[in-house]
Amino acid sequence: MFKVVGVSTLNGVTKVRFANDFVSRVKMLVKDGHTDIELYELPEPLSKADAVTHLKATTLMDTPRFAEAITLADEKYNHNYAVKLSRPKSALSIEAIKTRAGIVA
Numbered sequence: 001m002f003k004v005v006g007v008s009t010l011n012g013v014t015k016v017r018f019a020n021d022f023v024s025r026v027k028m029l030v031k032d033g034h035t036d037i038e039l040y041e042l043p044e045p046l047s048k049a050d051a052v053t054h055l056k057a058t059t060l061m062d063t064p065r066f067a068e069a070i071t072l073a074d075e076k077y078n079h080n081y082a083v084k085l086s087r088p089k090s091a092l093s094i095e096a097i098k099t100r101a102g103i104v105a
Helices: 022-031 048-055 064-078 094-101
Strands: 002-010 013-019 035-046
Touching: 002 022, 002 048, 002 064, 013 022, 013 035, 013 048, 013 064, 022 035, 035 048, 035 064, 048 064
Parallel strands: none
Antiparallel strands: 002 013, 002 035
16 A cells, blocks of 8 residues: 555656655655656555556646556556557568569569
């Protein structure tokens, strides 16, 4: 159960962070070189899954890199996987492949 949840960026990678003490967590993140630290105190201690659900209702979702990190955490902790569908590419003939590769028969 966690009392603090938010995001931070380290080496260009933004992730969701969990903690029980706001001040010590911020100090640790700053000491380790994290940037863009945005943490929220939760209304009550929550599991990681519930804390991520809480984050989805915050203004952090308005920032694309934060929203991506929160969505990934949601997939991990709440098993909310996004299904992406795409059309199959049309098959190429051997002749078309040879032409693209610059092979002349």
